Amino acid sequence: MSTFSSLQNNHPVIEDSRLKSILEKVLAEERLSYEDGVAMFRSPDILALGYMANLVRERMHGDTTYFNVNRHINPTDVCVASCRLCAFGKKAKDPHAYTMSLEQVWEVAGKGYAEAVTEFHIVGGLHPELTLDWFCEMISGLKDRYPGVHLKAFTMVEIAYLAKRAKISVRETLERLKAAGIDSMPGGGAEIFSERVRRIICDHKIDGRQWLETARIAHRIGLRSNCTMLYGHLEAPEDLSDHLVKLRTLQDETHGFVTYIPLAFHPDHTALGHLPKTSGFNDLKQIAVSRLMLDNIPHIKAYWIMMTPSVAQIAQRFGANDIDGTVVEEKIYHDAGATTAQHLRRQDLLRLIREAGREPVERDTAYRPVTRTESAFTVLV
Numbered sequence: 001m002s003t004f005s006s007l008q009n010n011h012p013v014i015e016d017s018r019l020k021s022i023l024e025k026v027l028a029e030e031r032l033s034y035e036d037g038v039a040m041f042r043s044p045d046i047l048a049l050g051y052m053a054n055l056v057r058e059r060m061h062g063d064t065t066y067f068n069v070n071r072h073i074n075p076t077d078v079c080v081a082s083c084r085l086c087a088f089g090k091k092a093k094d095p096h097a098y099t100m101s102l103e104q105v106w107e108v109a110g111k112g113y114a115e116a117v118t119e120f121h122i123v124g125g126l127h128p129e130l131t132l133d134w135f136c137e138m139i140s141g142l143k144d145r146y147p148g149v150h151l152k153a154f155t156m157v158e159i160a161y162l163a164k165r166a167k168i169s170v171r172e173t174l175e176r177l178k179a180a181g182i183d184s185m186p187g188g189g190a191e192i193f194s195e196r197v198r199r200i201i202c203d204h205k206i207d208g209r210q211w212l213e214t215a216r217i218a219h220r221i222g223l224r225s226n227c228t229m230l231y232g233h234l235e236a237p238e239d240l241s242d243h244l245v246k247l248r249t250l251q252d253e254t255h256g257f258v259t260y261i262p263l264a265f266h267p268d269h270t271a272l273g274h275l276p277k278t279s280g281f282n283d284l285k286q287i288a289v290s291r292l293m294l295d296n297i298p299h300i301k302a303y304w305i306m307m308t309p310s311v312a313q314i315a316q317r318f319g320a321n322d323i324d325g326t327v328v329e330e331k332i333y334h335d336a337g338a339t340t341a342q343h344l345r346r347q348d349l350l351r352l353i354r355e356a357g358r359e360p361v362e363r364d365t366a367y368r369p370v371t372r373t374e375s376a377f378t379v380l381v
């Protein structure tokens with residue numbers, strides 16, 4: 001469509017005619033189909049996608065962009081799986097592998113406490129010897145020492161592995177960890193549900209059906225979680241749309257997903273190191289299409305660690321309403337070649353958000369606003 005004719009219908013940025021019916025649905029607040037998702041992932045019309053996603057984002061969140069202050073804790077990088085996508089996991093006998101003692105985990109957490117973090121994000125490898133009891137002790141020790149900090153811990157993949165090793169159900173495993181003190185779960189490990197691609201990039205992991213079933217059980221026992229999708233490797237537009245529709249279908253049932261985070265594949269130091277890095281164009285498209293498809297998931301996070309602060313800033317006008325936080329000590333992406341800093345100053349984050357015309361709001365994990373004084377923070381309920 002020419003700029004002149006599109007100007008005539010007041011939607012000047014829709015160039016790709018295949019997106020016109022999608023725009024009509026977006027304006028009518030109708031659900032988009034799997035086919036719409038495929039068409040959007042195929043479309044090069046990034047401005048149209050961003051325009052539509054921004055309409056939805058502003059309808060849901062106005063000008064607010066959320067951020068939080070958290071610390072990642074990775075107790076071990078020992079992992080029995082050898083996923084081609086991963087540069088983090090190591091075999092137990094690898095001289096560079098590490099496993100923290102319980103005291104070390106609690107000590108690392110103490111550093112975050114001093115930085116007044118509101119959340120510990122705890123994930124690690126599938127260790128062949130650490131037991132469920134060990135993890136329960138780790139969690140209850142953290143809760144005792146840092147009662148005000150939200151514990152967002154263990155991917156669905158780790159839960160399924162712990163259950164298998166303890167020879168108990170996923171439900172019982174989750175119930176024990178919840179009793180020990182976990183408050184919610186992160187969204188990692190979902191990768192891409194397509195069996196064809198999963199077989200190549202992470203064939204040692206639980207399959208997509210098991211990931212979704214573990215999330216279903218977590219949500220049913222009252223543990224909310226995030227969800228993710230890994231893109232920028234061997235996937236086709238059909239795989240991307242299918243993944244989002246599966247997340248949306250589960251969300252209709254449980255309402256347990258809080259935030260969706262698209263994760264760009266970083267190939268360095270992985271067995272897929274020959275693949276190119278993703279582009280800013282693809283990063284923005286993933287943000288926009290997910291905002292449009294995931295009509296029942298409240299928040300879309302542009303994770304600056306992964307997409308760089310510059311792209312995460314632009315993403316705030318392409319559908320995202322969250323930019324992650326200031327305090328991180330991130331290993332999974334940096335082992336795979338991420339060149340972003342491991343820490344952004346609060347004032348840098350505020351500037352990025354304000355420059356994008358958005359209103360920064362610090363949040364806790366449940367998206368309640370947090371206010372800070374010189375030395376403490378308060379959650380506003």
Ligand code: V47
Binds near residue numbers: 186188267333
């Ligand atoms: O589970 C692993 C992915 C995830 C690579 O829930 C890789 O708030 C890219 O899940 N290149 C970890 N990705 C990160 C994650 C996350 C991050 C931020 C916030 C939240 C949240 C969750 O990263 C892994 C895996 O899916 N991953 N290796 C790699 N080479």
